[in-house]
Amino acid sequence: MLKLLLRPVIFVTIVMSILVIGELLAIGRLTWRNHQRIQTIETDIGKGHHLEETIFELLELQSQLALHRSNPNLAAEHISEIQDRLLDLLQTHNKSNDFAVAVDLNTLQAKFASASNGDPQALIDSVNMIRQVLDRQTNEEEKMLIGVEDDSQLELQLAVVLPLLLFWIGHYFFRNNVLEPLDALRDLLSGLAEGVKQPITRDTADPILRDLFDRYNNLVEHLIELEQEHLHYTNRLEQQVRQTSHALLEQSQRLAKAERLAALTEMAASTAHELRNPLAIIQVALENMLSETSDPDLRQRIGLLHSEVQRLTSHLNDLLSSARHSNKISQPTDVNLVVNDLITLFKYQATDNICFAVHGKANLPMMLPEIEFRQALLNLLQNAVQAIGARTGKVEVDIAQSNRQLLISVTDSGDGFSAALLQQGIRPFVSLKEKGSGLGLVMVQRFAKDLSGQLKLDNTAAGNGVVTLILPVV
Incomplete structure (x- = not known):
C-alpha cells in the first residue's frame, strides 16, 4: 500500500x-x-x-x-x-x-x-x-x-x-490516476462489506493500480465461489436438518402413540381390576352352590359357569400383570437444553407463520426421566401449534423455579380452553380437536402425577391457552 x-x-x-x-x-x-x-x-x-x-x-x-x-x-x-x-x-x-x-x-x-x-x-x-x-x-x-x-x-x-x-x-x-481509482475501490470495498460483489471494470494506466484491481477482481470471484459453495452447503445442511428433525418428530409421534397405547392399557388394567372383585364374588358363590346342590345336571351347568369365571379371572390377572410398568429412572436433566432442542425442532417443522420464544431458565440440572420429560413437553408444544393452526401466532415457553418447584408454562395465541374443560378437568378421550385422541394431556398429567407433580390448564386475559407443568425439585 x-x-x-x-x-x-x-x-x-x-x-x-x-x-x-x-x-x-x-x-x-x-x-x-x-x-x-x-x-x-x-x-x-x-x-x-x-x-x-x-x-x-x-x-x-x-x-x-x-x-x-x-x-x-x-x-x-x-x-x-x-x-x-x-x-x-x-x-x-x-x-x-x-x-x-x-x-x-x-x-x-x-x-x-x-x-x-x-x-x-x-x-x-x-x-x-x-x-x-x-x-x-x-x-x-x-x-x-x-x-x-x-x-x-x-x-x-x-x-x-x-x-x-x-x-x-x-x-x-x-486525481485521474490515483484519487478516482482509489475512490472507486473504496466504494467497491464498501459495497463488498455490504454484500455487493461487483468486479472492477475501470481502466487505469498505473500498473500498480491495475495489479491491485486485478487482485480485487480475483478476490470478488473467489468470494462469489465461496458464497455459492456456502449457500449450497447451507441448503444441504438445512435439508439434512429438516430430514433429521422430521425423523425425530416421527419418532416422537410413534413414542406418543406408544404412550397412548400405554394409557389405554392402563385404563384396561383399571377396568380389569374393577371387574376382578365381582368375578371373585361370583366364583365363590358358584363354588358354594356347587357344594350345596346334588342335581347332576345343575352341578354340570354350575361347573361350566365356574370354569368360565375362573378362566376370565385368570385372563384379567394376566392383563394386570402385563399392564404393570416399571418405575421410570430419573437422571440429571438439563431442562434448558431440552426446551431449546424441542423449540429448534419445531422451528424447522412448523410453518413460518408461527414464531417461538423462550423466557427464563432453570438454575441447575433437574433429576427427571429425560425421555418421558421430553415427550411431555413435545405433547404440550404440539397442542400449542395445533391450537394456532394456519393463523399467524406465537408460542411462548416460560421456565421458572419457585418453592422447590419447577414451573414450565406453554402459552399459545390460539382460542384457549373451553369453560367445560377448565371446570371438569382433563379426561381421557375428550379432545378439543376433531381428530384428536384425547390422550395427549392425559399422558402429560400421568407423567406429572408419577413425579408427584401436577398439570394446570388456564386462559390468559386475552383468552389464549396456558398449560403449566409443575414438577418438584429433587
Missing part, C-alpha cells in the same frame, strides 16, 4: 521537477540574453559618448577652421589628428563587434581627405555621417530595451503561469 501511494507521488514529483527545471532554464536563458543585451547597450552607450566627443571636436575644429582660414596647414594637422583618432576608434568598434551599428570607414576616410584638402563641406558631411550612425545606434538601443522589457514580461508570465500549469497538471494526473 505504501508503494501504491508513493509511486504516483514520486512520478508526479519527477514530472513537475522536470517542468520546473525547464522553466528555470527558460527563465535563465531569457535572463542571460537580457544581460547580454544590457551589456551591449552599456558598451554602445560608452562608444556613443566617444563618438559624441569626436563630433564635438569636429564641430570645434570647424569653428577653428572658420577663424583660422589663413593657416591651412594648422587645420590640416587638426583634421588629420581627429581623423586618426576617430578611425582608430571606429576600426576598433568594427573589429570587436561591440558597436551594434557598423560604420562605413572608407566613405568616412574620403570625407576626411576632402576636408584636409580644404573642403569645408566634407567636414560637415563627416559630422552628419557620424550623427546618423549615432541615431541608428540609438534606435537599435531602444529596440534592445524593448526586447529586454518583453523578455522581462515573459519571465514574469512564466514565473506565474508555469507553476499554476504545473499544479493543474499534477492535480489532474493525481
